[in-house]
Amino acid sequence: MIEIDGSHGEGGGQILRMAVALSALTHTPVRVSSIRAGRPTPGLRPQHLAAVEAVRTLCQGTVRGLSQGSTDLEFTPGDLTGGTYAFDVGTAGSITLVFQACLLPSLFASRPTTVTVRGGTDVRWSPPWDYFAQVFVPLLRRMGLTVEAHLQSRGYYPRGGGEATLAVQPGSQMKPPVFSRDAPWQVEGIVHLAHLPGHVAQRMQQAAREELQRHDIEPRISIQRCSAASPGVGLVLWSRAPRILGGDALGEKGTLAEAVGGQAAQALLQEIRSGAELDVHAVDHLLPYLALLSEPSSFACRELSLHAETELWLLEKFLGTGCRQRRRDGLTEVAIRP
Numbered sequence: 464m465i466e467i468d469g470s471h472g473e474g475g476g477q478i479l480r481m482a483v484a485l486s487a488l489t490h491t492p493v494r495v496s497s498i499r500a501g502r503p504t505p506g507l508r509p510q511h512l513a514a515v516e517a518v519r520t521l522c523q524g525t526v527r528g529l530s531q532g533s534t535d536l537e538f539t540p541g542d543l544t545g546g547t548y549a550f551d552v553g554t555a556g557s558i559t560l561v562f563q564a565c566l567l568p569s570l571f572a573s574r575p576t577t578v579t580v581r582g583g584t585d586v587r588w589s590p591p592w593d594y595f596a597q598v599f600v601p602l603l604r605r606m607g608l609t610v611e612a613h614l615q616s617r618g619y620y621p622r623g624g625g626e627a628t629l630a631v632q633p634g635s636q637m638k639p640p641v642f643s644r645d646a647p648w649q650v651e652g653i654v655h656l657a658h659l660p661g662h663v664a665q666r667m668q669q670a671a672r673e674e675l676q677r678h679d680i681e682p683r684i685s686i687q688r689c690s691a692a693s694p695g696v697g698l699v700l701w702s703r704a705p706r707i708l709g710g711d712a713l714g715e716k717g718t719l720a721e722a723v724g725g726q727a728a729q730a731l732l733q734e735i736r737s738g739a740e741l742d743v744h745a746v747d748h749l750l751p752y753l754a755l756l757s758e759p760s761s762f763a764c765r766e767l768s769l770h771a772e773t774e775l776w777l778l779e780k781f782l783g784t785g786c787r788q789r790r791r792d793g794l795t796e797v798a799i800r801p
Contacts (some may be wrong), residue, residue, distance in 0.1 A: 465491055465780055469498040469534070472773030479507075479536065480514045480564040481751065481774065485781040487522040487540040487568040498534045506532040510556025510582065514564040517550050517578065521568055545572030545633065552582030555623035555693070557589035562612070562629045567751055569631035577629045579739030583618045583657065584625035585697045590744065591711050592617070592627065593653050593699035596699040599748050602741075605640045605707070606752060608632075617657060619667065621694025637752065638675035639760040642740040646705035650675060650731065652684040654724075656714075658694035661686075662718045667698050675700075679731055696720075698727040708742045737765045738794060746797075750774045753799045754784040761798040 467482045479495050486493040499505050507515075511761020512529060515536065519526050523541035550561065558580045569576035584592040585627045590599065603610050609632035650673065654664045664686045675682045682700065696714035701707065710731030712723045734742040740762045741749065747770040753760045767775075767788065779785040785800035 464491045467493060467777070469495045470500040470612060470739060470775055473769045474501050475499055476508070476514075476560070477509050477770055478773060478777060479511055480560060481777055483515050483518045483538050484564045484567045485751070485777065486538050487518050487524065487543060488571055488763065489781055490540055491781065492537070492539040494535070494537045496535045496792075498536060500534060506534045507536070507553045508556065510560060511719045512571055513550050513552040513556060513580070513582070514561045517548070517561055517565050517580070518568060520548055521565060521572070521576065534759040541685050543568055543570065543572040545574035547577045549579040550581070552580065552623065555583035555586050555618060555620040557586055558582045558584050558618070558627050559590045559592060559595040562595065562627075563748065566610065566629060566631060570633055570635065572633045575633065577628060579626065579628045581618070581624065581626045583620060583623045584614065584627060585617060585713060586620050586655070587713060590748070591697055591699050591713065593655070594701070594709045594711050594744070597651070597699065597701045598707055598745060600743070601707050602640060602745060602749060603752065605778070607638045608635045608665060608752075614755075617655060617689045617691045617695065619657065619691050619693040622692035624692035625731065637756055639753070639756060639758065642762065643705040648680050648705070649703040650680050650682040650700060651703060652682055652698060652700035653687050654696070654698045655687045656696035657689050658690035659696050663696055663714070664688075666720035667696070667714070667724035670721040671698060671700060671728040674725050674728035675732065696723070698724060700727050700731045702708070702731065702735065703789065707745075708738060709744065710734065710742070738792070739764045743768050746771050747774060750799070751778060754778045754782050754801060756799075756801055759798060759800050761796065763794040763796050766795050767797065
């Protein structure tokens with residue numbers, strides 16, 4: 464059994480989700496202690512319960528300590544059989560973070576896996592839906608994986624109620640992603656909103672467009688009105704070429720629409736101007752897949768986040784993954800050795 468200190472590094476829910484996912488993948492029991500020990504509300508929250516329960520179901524495993532507020536959990540995996548499942552976070556807890564935990568082990572199941580989750584699609588401290596679907600999933604496809612993500616409805620804080628489905632085909636042959644540099648920038652985006660005046664989305668769209676145009680990028684940004692249990696608005700921008708990069712911002716009460724649009728555009732521009740091959744958030748999500756390759760891989764990013772550093776620590780414990788980093792020309796170059 465592998466012992467994991469849940470307060471290490473970033474010390475949040477990511478350690479728990481990925482420890483359980485890697486446990487299912489490697490058929491190795493794991494004990495996670497001091498879960499979210501440094502947070503204002505330590506221990507498991509509803510979104511963490513949903514993620515662990517989802518992985519437990521996928522691998523027919525057993526778990527001890529799976530209750531709200533628990534700071535210690537023991538997970539024993541069974542066989543990854545795949546199948547069709549549905550889970551409900553019960554709050555506005557992040558759907559994409561539940562998918563993050565389910566996706567990795569589903570790639571090694573004995574049959575295809577389809578997971579539908581109800582909860583929050585666009586909420587704070589988690590990948591917004593369109594980043595997951597338009598940045599992370601396309602990057603996985605570039606690695607040779609067969610993954611589909613479908614949105615049924617949006618869910619915002621505080622009531623959630625969104626719904627999305629993830630479909631994963633096992634048995635794919637993973638390969639290192641190839642990063643191109645010889646093409647003009649193609650940027651797209653979606654402003655999504657529910658129960659708010661249309662001019663809010665239009666102002667957000669215009670602010671983002673003007674910011675990108677100042678850097679000679681002509682984006683295509685659509686507006687998506689949607690039904691949801693709670694009002695909400697946000698913007699996700701992504702580049703299709705020459706590299707897949709993302710930037711996003713979530714609207715909040717008291718924040719001008721123009722500020723939200725500008726923030727999303729600036730986040731993407733920061734990645735574009737740096738010359739990064741992966742944006743900072745994509746690195747966080749993609750590291751486990753790079754670690755599972757049969758050959759070494761490498762990429763350049765603006766910096767490694769604390770999430771990424773924590774992920775590398777966890778991957779070394781489960782997979783023996785090695786990593787070499789160096790700063791050059793304002794970027795962090797990372798080499799992953801399986």
